[in-house]
Amino acid sequence: MSSFIFPKDFLWGGALAANQAEGAYLEDGKGLSLVDLLPTGEKRRSIMKGNVPSLTPLEGEFYPSHEAIDFYHRYREDIALFAEMGFKALRVSIAWARIFPTGEDAAPNEAGLQFYDDLFDELLKHGIQPVVTLAHFDVPVNLIAKYGSWRSRKLVSLFETYAKTVFARYKHKVKYWMTFNEINMLLHLPFIGAGLVFQEGENVKQIQYQAAHHQLVASALAVKACHEIIPDAKIGCMLAAGSFYPYTCNPEDVYQGMEKDRESYFFIDVQSRGEYPGYAKRFFKDHGLTIEMEPDDADILKHHTVDYIGFSYYSSRTTSTDPEVIKNMTSGNVFGSVANPYLDKSEWGWTIDPKGFRITANQLHDRYQKPLFVVENGFGANDEVSPEGEVNDDYRIDYLKRHIAEMGEALQDGVEIIGYTSWGPIDIVSASSGEMRKRYGYIYVDRDNEGNGSLNRIKKKSFHWYKNVIHSDGENLGE
Numbered sequence: 461m462s463s464f465i466f467p468k469d470f471l472w473g474g475a476l477a478a479n480q481a482e483g484a485y486l487e488d489g490k491g492l493s494l495v496d497l498l499p500t501g502e503k504r505r506s507i508m509k510g511n512v513p514s515l516t517p518l519e520g521e522f523y524p525s526h527e528a529i530d531f532y533h534r535y536r537e538d539i540a541l542f543a544e545m546g547f548k549a550l551r552v553s554i555a556w557a558r559i560f561p562t563g564e565d566a567a568p569n570e571a572g573l574q575f576y577d578d579l580f581d582e583l584l585k586h587g588i589q590p591v592v593t594l595a596h597f598d599v600p601v602n603l604i605a606k607y608g609s610w611r612s613r614k615l616v617s618l619f620e621t622y623a624k625t626v627f628a629r630y631k632h633k634v635k636y637w638m639t640f641n642e643i644n645m646l647l648h649l650p651f652i653g654a655g656l657v658f659q660e661g662e663n664v665k666q667i668q669y670q671a672a673h674h675q676l677v678a679s680a681l682a683v684k685a686c687h688e689i690i691p692d693a694k695i696g697c698m699l700a701a702g703s704f705y706p707y708t709c710n711p712e713d714v715y716q717g718m719e720k721d722r723e724s725y726f727f728i729d730v731q732s733r734g735e736y737p738g739y740a741k742r743f744f745k746d747h748g749l750t751i752e753m754e755p756d757d758a759d760i761l762k763h764h765t766v767d768y769i770g771f772s773y774y775s776s777r778t779t780s781t782d783p784e785v786i787k788n789m790t791s792g793n794v795f796g797s798v799a800n801p802y803l804d805k806s807e808w809g810w811t812i813d814p815k816g817f818r819i820t821a822n823q824l825h826d827r828y829q830k831p832l833f834v835v836e837n838g839f840g841a842n843d844e845v846s847p848e849g850e851v852n853d854d855y856r857i858d859y860l861k862r863h864i865a866e867m868g869e870a871l872q873d874g875v876e877i878i879g880y881t882s883w884g885p886i887d888i889v890s891a892s893s894g895e896m897r898k899r900y901g902y903i904y905v906d907r908d909n910e911g912n913g914s915l916n917r918i919k920k921k922s923f924h925w926y927k928n929v930i931h932s933d934g935e936n937l938g939e
């Protein structure tokens with residue numbers, strides 16, 4: 461499959477988030493982060509939506525982020541394995557509460573800063589570029605308790621201080637940055653996306669879009685600071701992408717597909733084009749929403765747009781206005797979708813659509829005319845270790861190779877893509893379900909949903925496959 465050769469400087473690698481990998485949730489002075497309040501099990505979803513029973517962990521619940529896969533202590537061993545696969549880049553996030561444990565401390569926590577210094581040094585030692593997300597589902601819990609998180613304007617300056625601190629500290633080590641992971645998550649799972657907790661009877665939309673405005677301004681201020689402090693760095697936004705298909709050619713379905721795409725594009729339109737689009741203003745008017753803005757906000761947004769568009773792609777989505785059709789829904793990254801009768805699904809109901817990857821990349825290119833960076837893509841599956849200690853994850857190889865082939869097609873369509881960091885190159889905690897058994901890795905981690913296991917690492921079949929892909933500059937994807 462594929463004889464396309466990717467550019468020599470293409471950034472092949474993998475992507476992680478602090479809260480899903482590091483563990484050590486209170487070590488070396490770290491404060492509590494929002495994900496530390498997300499247990500496994502049925503309560504998780506409702507908490508992610510903003511029904512948060514308590515801002516301290518509860519007795520009797522299991523919180524998978526507290527230990528995760530112990531990347532905090534084992535990153536050297538893990539990075540050596542990434543280097544063996546030939547990684548050119550590793551996307552990680554900084555835990556805000558490691559640097560500012562309460563989010564508003566007078567001085568940063570030196571032990572936290574030192575951890576990331578060591579992590580970045582280790583990557584650079586192996587010739588791996590760190591690609592760093594400032595906020596990957598991450599707000600210090602103190603800021604949620606005290607200010608209501610991103611509903612408050614206060615977060616803008618606190619985030620700016622945090623961003624400036626890490627830019628200054630790592631300016632010689634990190635040249636690729638991203639502001640908010642999957643910023644459109646805020647509309648669907650507002651607690652995980654923005655630390656929003658709702659009380660009975662509140663106007664959820666009003667709070668969400670006000671919080672979105674604060675994140676958008678904070679993102680633009682981070683872009684500004686990054687350009688000033690590290691002039692040779694690139695800083696991007698990050699969208700949970702996956703275009704909507706209308707279920708039929710009925711114009712009502714087509715229009716709804718466009719509207720649903722715009723719900724997500726809204727964020728990137730502001731971050732990349734620098735202003736609120738007309739359709740958003742109309743939406744606010746139609747829904748009686750008033751967004752409080754400060755006099756300089758429009759200027760800040762206009763002048764500090766992102767350098768590249770980072771995005772995750774797991775699947776396309778489908779939408780319909782027909783009440784019968786929408787009875788048949790399926791789940792997916794961030795939000796559900798009408799089941800697409802032409803496509804298969806993963807065990808978790810996520811649609812598998814490699815061609816949709818090419819479509820989405822082309823649409824993002826057409827809309828923004830900026831380099832794209834694929835910072836997440838992958839296949840969550842429940843792997844089994846054979847009695848011989850092997851993991852034969854052919855299904856993952858199949859998913860990835862079909863997606864990489866379509867990415868090659870997109871490049872040949874003229875879409876500029878600077879890199880591909882597949883999600884979870886080593887098994888980590890699932891963001892949506894909190895499970896360990898939803899695995900994405902090339903490297904298996906011996907740990908189960910309840911936190912049992914040796915944490916030992918095992919190379920899967922896909923490890924050797926991905927190594928070959930990188931080694932051949934994407935030419936050799938296998939049969």
Ligand code: BGP
Pocket residue numbers: 477480641642700772793794836840883889890891892893898
């Ligand atoms: C995205 C997130 C990641 C990640 C991934 C896979 O939404 O940015 O943090 O986890 O999806 O999702 P999951 O872990 O739920 O399978």
